Structures are given as C-alpha cells and as structure tokens.
Amino acid sequence: MTAESSREFDVIVIGAGAVGENVADRVVRGGLTAVIVESELVGGECSYWACIPSKALLRPGSVLHAAQVVPGAKEAITGTIDAEAALKHRDWFTNNWQDGSQVEWLDSAGIELIRGRGRVTGPREVQVEGLDGNSYALKAHHAVVIATGSTPTIPDIKGLKDIPAWTTRGATAAKEIPKRLVVLGGGVAGVEMAQAFARLGSDVTLIARGRLLSSYPEEAANLVLAGLRADGVAVHLHTDVKKTQKNDDGTVTVTFDDKTATADKLLVASGRHPALANLGLENVGVEAQDGKPLQLTTDASGLVEGPASDGTSGLWLYAAGDAAGKVLLTHQGKYEARATGDAIVARATGKLTGTPKPWSPWAHTANDHAVPSVVFTDPEVASVGPSLEQALLQGRNVTGVELPIDVSGSQLHSPDYKGWAQLVVDEDRKVILGATFVGPGVAELLHSATIAIVGEVPLDRLWHAVPSYPTISEVWLRLLEKYGL
16 A cells, blocks of 8 residues: 655755766755655666766777787787677676665765655655655755756657667667667767777667767867778768668668668667656646747756746756756766755855856856867767857857877877867967867866866966876877967
C-alpha cells in the first residue's frame, strides 16, 4: 500500500547528476538543508553514459596511435587494440554502473536522497513518486532547482522510430563492438564515437547533414575529417538520410542520396535538448510558447524568469546545467551549479538582492565570454570563446591570427604532427577574445587561453608569459609574434 509523507527542506534539487550534486553541496556548505530527487543513477549522464565512458573508449586508440607514429616506439608496436580489455576498463571507469560511492558521498555531505520522479506542483512544492512505492510531498523554504540535464534529439526520419537504434547511451555502454556501425550526426558525439569504434574494430560510416563540427572553425573540422578518414571511417557530408529500415537478419539499412549503408548498429547522435518533460512546470506558469519546445530563461544566477518569479510567491525556482539550456557541457554546468547554490544561500541570508553583478560569486558570467570545450578526437580540438567567424557575426572589432602548429614541441610529439591554431584579438581592448587549437595533445593548452580571456590579460603583458621549450605551448609565442608583438 502506498504511503505518503510530507517533508520540508530549505532547498529541493530535482536531478542528481554532477550539476544537482554541486548545487546541493554548495547550499549545505552555506548552512541550508537540501534533498536531491533522482529516478536513475546518482552521478548522472556524465559519469555513466557520456563524458567518462566515451573518453575511456577513445583513450586506447589515442595512446596506440601516438606510439605508432614515433620512431623507436612504432617498431615496438606489434599488436592491435584489445577491444574486450578496453570495454572492461570502461566498465571499471563507470563503476559498473553502480552508484554506491556517489550515494555515500551524498550522505557524508549531509545531502538527503529520495529515489523517485519529482514534479513541481506549486510554488516551492514538489511531489515525488518514490521508486520504493511511496509518495513524498516536499516543501522548500527557499528554492527548487531544476537540474535534470538533457536528452537526445531524434530526427524525423522515415522508419527511424521502428528501429532499436543507439543513442549515445547505447554506444558508450556497448557490451561488444559491432562489426558495422552507421553514425548519424557530425557533431562532437558523432565524431568521437565514430573514431572510437573505428579504432576498436568497427567498419564505420558517418553521415552528417552539414559539415563536421559546425560550431568550430572549418580548419579544425577539416583536420578532424582527415583523422577520421585515416582511420577508415567513410564520411558523407551535406547529406540527408531518406529512410532507415530494419532487415530480417537484425541489421539496419540507411538510405541516403543514391546510396545505402547496412550496419549491425545505428547510432543517432544528432544533438540534445533540455530534459524538461513531465516536471510539472506548467503548474507554476512555466510553459512552452507558440508550440515550440519548452525552453527556460534564467538570470545570471540561474533564477528562472517568468511567472514563477513574478514576485507573488518570491524568488524560488532555479535551473542549472543542461536543463537551463545555455551551455550543454558538464564542466560549465558544474560552474553554474556552484554559483547558483551560492546565490540561493546569499538570497536566503539577505546578502544578495536582485540580479548579481557580472563576475561576482553568484553569476554565470563566463557563459557569455569564456566557455572552454574539447573534442577528444585524434587530432583534438580545443576551443574557448568565439571563433573569428562568430566574433565578426557579433559585430566585434577583431583580428584573427592563425597558423599551423609547427614548433619544436609538436615535432617532438610526432614527426608528422599536423595542427592549427587561431587567436581572436579584441582590437578595442587589446585582449584575447577567443582561441582554438587543433592537434594531438592540445587539450592541455586550453586552460591557459581560458585564463587569458577571463582575466582580460593585455596582449603586451601576455607576451611576457614565456612558454617552456620544447613544448607545444610554444605556439603561443608564434601566434603573438605573428600578431606583431
């Protein structure tokens, strides 16, 4: 028989992924009580089906290829990737999809967990249908935070709904490597999984409606395209899929242009959108407009703007991470979560009224200026801030500085190293606005660029930051010299 209990907390967080965990941690550190509501694994998408397992699948191929191109090391390479061992390591990295350690952390941090599905039923009110069969009526004294992440966007393709296709969850949790794999989508997840499975032994075909990695400079995308093709991936760009069908033998046939591709598995990697369905937000006036999917609008602290914050019931509804819909990246979501948690505490204690100032502890200001991202292909793509094309479209007075990465450090990394770098310089302030690096090992260059942008380091001062020799970081010097310093 279902039992119902009423509970009160200072803060209710719906979603126990990395974002929800960080919000709850910050409010508890600030002296408030918090409960997290979660229907799946504590730790969320990144820990079990996204960042962690995908990088675990990519890493063996990257390491092997790095050794295969260095004289002295390549002569020692006599075998190929052991796919079974790679999958086993992936399982270890995801803790075999068990969240016991994450639950222990919540307990040690003083955060309560209710396993179930939460719905907002009124201002500061959440009803939870518990996985234990019980119902919980929760009341928040200060805030309810939506931290439910995102969900895959499935394109409207004839026959697709009738096929048991993989989304990224299926790919990252694969129990065996398919002999043939077709990937729909040329974004980050599509190119990463295409290369990972190609190096693990699949015959991979990738189909994209536009070019690869459309949010990155084309020079970067072209180097990734060359890397995929070098690994045997058949890439079809600017291509529309006409239909998909399941065959009698369990395989899938994809029809595109005047061609077909048959695969043992089909991966749909065509983007993601905020997971806001069935949260009851309509009960507090937060609804989709003009037939469009629901999209939340938040202020710099994550406070949801609109009917839920019109002053009649106070400021209480927040969103952070993918659910807020601004930047769908785990590290940026955790950044938002920390600021949002601190803002909730600050408002509860009277330290914050109104909208927080930019770059204050309670504002997500970096979302507008310096969002770092890495595509973990081989070569890697590391980018922060706008590209030159994006900055010009924004009407900025900018100069682009681009050159191949050809320094002693890159030559040491690999005799046939191929890379590219771009700086976007704000000519009005004489600071860096954006940076992109492409090549093996460039992900570790990114944080220095992020610091330069966030800190608004003047170029004439940045010139005094001498890169170590011989490292790939020497490209910084070459870029600044090309600019004229």
